[in-house]
Amino acid sequence: MFHIPLRLVTCLTASLALLAPTLVAAESAHAAAKRIRLGSSADVSRGSWSGPAYTMNGSGAVVPATMTRAIDAIRGGTGTLDVVVIAASAPGSGSTTPECDTVMGLAGVNSCTTWTLTTRNDGNNSAANSDIRNAEFVYFAGGDQCDYADWKGTALQNSVKSVVAKGGGSGGGSAGHHINSAVVYDACGGSVTTDEALYDPYDPAITFTTGMFSWPNYAGTINDSHFVTRDRMGRTMAFVARAIEDGLTTGGAAWGVGVDDGGSLFIDKNGLATAAGADTFVVLGDHRPEQADPDRYLTYDDYKIWRLRPGGTYDFKNRPTCGYYLRSVVDGIPDRDLYNGTPVTNCG
Template sequence: MFRIPLRLVTCLAASLALLAPTLVTAESAHAAAQRIRLGNSADVSRGSWSGPAYTMNGSGAVVPATMTRAIDAIRGGTGTLDVVLAGSAPTSGSATPECDTVMGLAGVNSCTTWTLTSRRDGDNSAANTDIRNAEFVYFAGGDQCDYADWKGTALQGSVKSVVAKGGGSGGGSAGHHINSAVVYDACAGSVTSDEALYDPYDPAITFTTGMFAWPNYAGTINDSHFVTRDRMGRTMAFVARAVEDGLTTGGAAWGVGVDDGGSLFIDKNGRATAAGADTYVVLGDHRPEQADPDRYLTYEDYKIWRVRPGRTHDFKNRPTCGYYLRSIVDGVPDRNLYSGTPVTNCG
């Protein structure tokens, strides 16, 4: 789902304020946080939950197949749970598009949409109460820089508490980005694969770390709209940067690219099942041969897993087989990045 980045709204308001300060101020661009609840008005009360579970979607919309699996995993197949949607306002259509879908799924007591438009909304007491009382938090599509700005607010701790009690987290597009260990935050603008491979230190490549660290999902960098917008190259650059700059531990980083209409359901044991479209897992397990500002990237032998719908990838016990190899030499891929014959099989 496409949503207008909040930073663009803020910048426009600030520019107008310079021209007509008596009419518009930058502060006025931030609307008050808004809440719309569907379903039962009272939250579920229950002693324990059976998650955590996650959904990672390539585009903004909820994918019913994986959302249903997450809901069932968290509630242990019995009872109902509460979902909170956090994000910026949709640009057209329903004011609650994600919750409209969620309320059609079995096992849901309520779905509450919170439209949050500024960093200070991350400390909104009512929003944080709803999140802490929920069992699943879904981050909408939009602008992941807005979501990264909630690092250090109460909202960050509230979402962590949901996962800690056996609930779950997920999101689509920007919401997919924010759920990885290293977040490509796009706070300095978006970058294409060509730009990233020609300069892995392009000013538009910025990261946020320390937002969330989900069990079994360490060292990951999510990317969205993956095949549709040809983002394999930039994910390779992100992986190289993460290793080179020490953003991950153990000298390795994993890119997780999900295409439009695709989704990963990840269970409490770290096993991910793809649905809807292919997912790609891109491992860089050594430092790049060349990664410097204003120089083409060179990285030999990325290990790539293509996870087709219905197939799985284990993020807890990460596989050492089933991958194909691809290299980038002076910013140029050696072969087709999206398809290859595995150099090993998994029996």
């Protein structure tokens, strides 16, 4: 993801008046943080929730189909819940709350609050963390995942974890998709293309953050976004090889999870993922790369790839051992047609 200018949040337009928005200035110690709340001014009070549930989106926007499933799963089909959207920058044009605009149109939502947090210190903003802890779903907006990775070690990290721990959920789109994986391609050294990553899996632009979030049933994953649209299969292959070679995952395996533009992966509390909107790809590397060294082309034999068309599923709790097709990279050159293949059925 590219770095983009940090945004300033303005007052809501009169057209949102029926949703009773409030704009609250953050405490003076964190003057850069801004808050806009839509819907009820009071949080839902309830003893238990039925999640966790997650949405992993290939582009930044909320996908109503999977967000509705997450909301229904968390509230158990009854009552309402509160959502917090976290952004490190504001949209370049249009609404100042695009994610909450969509969320407030869905059933089962009591409120949606957008927090724009532009510095690392904002991760310790007490008002923002109070809203997060009181919410039942946290959505990371698109932007730059390096900004989100910078909040590792702040109160925000634990606040988001507490939402999942109480049976709520987490998710995001584009950069927000990246930050929700176990190993985060953080793009703090800049964005990398497929060709660059395959030619040198230790390209300076390939940097990772670990230990941010470790969601149940989602261990060993590296998310990638805009997957087919920006031809990112090859770079995900490089990420997977690096994660194994550098011991960023356990058991000598790593799973890339690539979601295309307009696509979304809903994951329930049992780890069952269902694709919606566009294709999702799960890319498994289950052995050390044949060659992965600085300034040398990547060589890796037999990645196992599952292509999930809308409605397709993948069980992250009991990870499948069949149904994949195989693709390899030799001296930085990948097999043809990385996005299609005949699934292996005799998996032995």
